[in-house]
Structure formats: structure tokens, C-alpha cells
Amino acid sequence: ILNVEQSPQSLHVQEGDSTNFTCSFPSSNFYALHWYRWETAKSPEALFVMTLNGDEKKKGRISATLNTKEGYSYLYIKGSQPEDSATYLCAFINTNAGKSTFGDGTTLTVKP
Amino acid sequence: NAGVTQTPKFQVLKTGQSMTLQCAQDMNHEYMSWYRQDPGMGLRLIHYSVGAGITDQGEVPNGYNVSRSTTEDFPLRLLSAAPSQTSVYFCASSYGGIGNTEAFFGQGTRLTVV
Numbered sequence: 169i170l171n172v173e174q175s176p177q178s179l180h181v182q183e184g185d186s187t188n189f190t191c192s193f194p195s196s197n198f199y200a201l202h203w204y205r206w207e208t209a210k211s212p213e214a215l216f217v218m219t220l221n222g223d224e225k226k227k228g229r230i231s232a233t234l235n236t237k238e239g240y241s242y243l244y245i246k247g248s249q250p251e252d253s254a255t256y257l258c259a260f261i262n263t264n265a266g267k268s269t270f271g272d273g274t275t276l277t278v279k280p
Numbered sequence: 281n282a283g284v285t286q287t288p289k290f291q292v293l294k295t296g297q298s299m300t301l302q303c304a305q306d307m308n309h310e311y312m313s314w315y316r317q318d319p320g321m322g323l324r325l326i327h328y329s330v331g332a333g334i335t336d337q338g339e340v341p342n343g344y345n346v347s348r349s350t351t352e353d354f355p356l357r358l359l360s361a362a363p364s365q366t367s368v369y370f371c372a373s374s375y376g377g378i379g380n381t382e383a384f385f386g387q388g389t390r391l392t393v394v
Contacts, residue, residue, distance in 0.1 A: 199379045200380065202383070212323075217381060257322055257323070268313075268379075268383075270315075270322035272320065
């Protein structure tokens with residue numbers, strides 16, 4: 169079982185704050201890292217698929233970076249809005265393609 | 281555009297009963313997978329399939345069977361339900377292998393075993 173850790177477990181911020189959280193994963197046998205956004209009572213939706221060391225991806229106010237050599241990825245949210253409240257999951261895929269390991273998620277609550 | 285469709289949305293079973301959770305996708309995706317989600321935990325992979333006729337075990341396969349006779353369908357069978365299988369189950373699909381492209385998830389099936 170691969171160890172994929174996300175921190176913090178939960179985060180409460182005020183509207184307008186910028187925030188970031190971390191996904192740590194094994195630095196060997198890297199194939200891809202995915203980020204998903206999961207709103208309550210809905211299903212996870214993909215934010216980013218990252219495959220190369222040094223990748224930086226952006227979608228609106230949300231961006232992510234990837235460091236495969238040290239085994240971590242950061243997700244940044246600039247100017248948080250209440251609609252950003254969700255659980256953010258990362259999934260590590262190793263070179264044995266087909267097996268994805270999810271972290272337990274970071275739950276973000278943005279207060280108006 | 282249906283995407284990934286799971287049925288039923290809710291189910292209550294008695295210990296020892298069997299049932300099948302249905303999953304269908306209309307995107308012609310080769311890769312399909314089943315996850316379970318328990319409180320305070322992320323998604324754990326139960327079984328996956330890289331194409332019709334090919335299935336493999338994930339992290340927590342015990343107590344579950346799958347088959348993939350068509351590209352569209354990937355049912356999950358609980359052989360003899362146990363309270364430990366109370367969970368929310370998600371089916372997902374993606375184009376090609378799981379790594380290169382995003383996964384699309386169904387709406388989930390909330391299963392309670394009493």
C-alpha cells in the first residue's frame with residue numbers, strides 16, 4: 169500500500185484569503201498525479217492531471233505545482249470564495265499503471 | 281450527455297445478502313474502476329479494468345467481484361454482504377490508462393449493511 173498524505177486535513181479561511189495545501193507521495197516509480205475537487209453530495213471532479221516534474225497548471229484562481237523528485241505537489245487557491253468550499257483530493261499513480269492511490273483529502277471551508 | 285451512471289443511489293442490505301452495483305459509461309472509455317469511500321478517508325481502489333475482458337484487483341478487493349463483458353458496463357458484485365462493507369461506492373472511467381487522463385466519476389451508491 170502506497171503512502172499518499174495530504175495536509176492539512178482541514179482548513180478554514182475567510183473569503184478573499186489565499187491558501188495552499190500539500191500532497192506528499194512516494195518519489196519513486198512516479199507516473200502521474202491528479203487533483204480532484206469534491207463538493208458535498210456530489211462526485212469528485214478533476215482539476216489537474218500532472219505528469220512531468222516541474223509541471224505547473226492553472227485553472228482560474230486555482231493552480232498546482234509538482235515536484236516528483238522530492239514527492240510533493242502543492243495546490244494553491246488565490247482569493248478564496250465560498251464556492252471554493254470542498255474537499256480537495258490528490259491521487260498518485262505509479263508506473264504500475266492502473267493503480268491509483270488517493271490521499272484522504274483536505275477539506276476547505278471558506279467563510280463569507 | 282450521461283457520462284458515468286451508477287445504480288442504485290441508495291441500498292440497504294441484510295448481512296449475507298448479495299447484490300450487484302451497476303456502472304455504465306457512454307464515453308467509450310477503456311479504463312473503469314470501483315472505489316469505496318469511508319468517513320475520514322479518501323477513495324480506496326477495489327477493482328479496475330483496462331478494457332473489456334480484463335480486470336484486476338485494487339487495494340481492497342476482498343468480498344467483491346467484477347467482470348467487464350462490454351466497454352460500457354462494469355458491475356460490482358457483493359457476494360455475501362457484511363457490515364464492514366457499509367460505505368459509499370464510486371465508479372469511475374477514463375480514456376486510455378488511468379494516469380494520463382482525468383477520471384470521470386459516477387454519483388455514488390450509498391450502501392448500508394445491517
